Amino acid sequence: MPKLRGLSRLLIVQARLFLREPLAVFFTLLMAPMLLVLMGFIFGNEPDPLLSGRGALDVGLPGYAAMVIGIVGLVASAVETSTRRETGVLRRFRASPLRPLTYIMADVTVYFGMTMLGVGLLFLLGTVAYGVRFGGNPGTVFVGVFLSTGAMLSLGYLLAGLAPNARVATLVGNVTLYPMLVLSGAVVPMQVMPEGVQSVARFIPLTHAVRLLRGLWTGDALSAHPVELAVLAGVMLAGTALAAWTFRWE
């Protein structure tokens, strides 16, 4: 397969480069577990009648997973890709026979892998150290994480393609992400939001990721979340098509 030549080497190098970036490691692998520890310290995980008999961490943990997915998908990928374009890294790749699709496949795979690693670490810490109750099916949770990551990553790549430079990509990524984190219920429970905010939240892709992951975490079947699945799959397909269309080496 001459078109995929270099893929395996590129996967290895991209993964190493990701793990050498302190900010990327912090936001992907460390921040959510730290948030979990902090919340565990403040609230504990005792069953609470206000949360229909579940603990604060039982409810919070799937939301923190969505937060990791949002940070990597929307900001980390967009910032790195646009920085590489701006500084001429992509230009250097372009001078070789490497195909754009091979580059994107390797890049996206590494972001997927790192997100899975971050979410996996979070789940492990929650269930082992804090006794967070997991009532779901690992397979369906994986599908939910995969779909959510795909949707957010395609948006990040689209942003990288549209932003004229790395500064704009960083700014737009962060300005979009932080309200999303609050409004989607990823870090603040949706129940405390006013009605108006809750109706706006429906139009935020991350909201659907949060709802889906929360539902799957407590044992919902995939078929219980047709709206969330449809929205995330739609965003992923449309975002991927648009991102491929707007991708530029320089």
Add this chain to the structure above:
Amino acid sequence: MGYGSIMTEVANPELEPHAVQCERLVKRYGALTAVDEVSFDVRAGEIFGLVGPNGAGKTTTIECIEGFRKPDSGSVRVMGLDPQHDRYELRERMGVQFQSAALPPRIRVEEALSLFASFYRTSVDWRPLLVQLALADKQRAPLATLSGGQKQRVFIALALVNDPDIVFFDELTSGLDPQSRRSMWELVADIRERGKTVFLTTHFMEEAERLCDRVAIMDHGRLVALDSPRALIASLEAGRRVVFQVDGAFDDAALRALPGVTAVEQTGERVTVSGEGDRFLSSVAGSLESGGVAFRDLRTEQPNLEDVFLVLTGKKMRE
């Protein structure tokens, strides 16, 4: 004259395959015509230089040849390939060093080389390449920790990792100190010795003169001259000059009477004597000595490519 034999001409250029054929190349950006009907051929195995001031259209021309820009009209062939249509085949066989390109700052030198080597159908062992480029002790160093000259050598190594038939260098020595610049020149000459064609752009006329078998001079998107540096300089028909300083008044009659002297000019304390012939310098110096002239800072000047540019365009390179 005595140096003529050093220039070894290709046995019969007409029979040699052309590495690059560029015919009536035109590239416009809006109202600006960056490259305006430029035509030239590059012979296989030569060092070909595209020279001219910044903004002359050199980079646009080289990027059209490499296939990274699409010409508005004209035709380009590189080793018989169409850089647009056959872009991946061309990328297999060419090496490129950009004026502005980068690698991720945390990538190690060895990672960059093994990564790029994996992109090609065939590649050379990059370890000897690092030794040749004096980077062996930097093999495990992250790119961000290297000096400008070291980074430049990493990019040269990347340009050679696929054992290319033709190598493109765009402003290879810009931003380097004189010592690094000289070692780059040796490197480029060495690449040619290994049978590769070298196509470079530069705005350093001295670099073009020292390094290139033939140079094409560009100005405002047009080609204004194309030949070997020696032939271009010879075409000026300018002889040598002797320049010195005098204190106070100076009578130039004795100098004017010397055989071989064609002109004497005085501006303030500076005297410029133009002339030709093998005994030109010694006869000028002898005349000054025997006339008891108190001269200082005597030196000789020979025309160079800067003078060629000045004559062809009516302006200096560094304006």
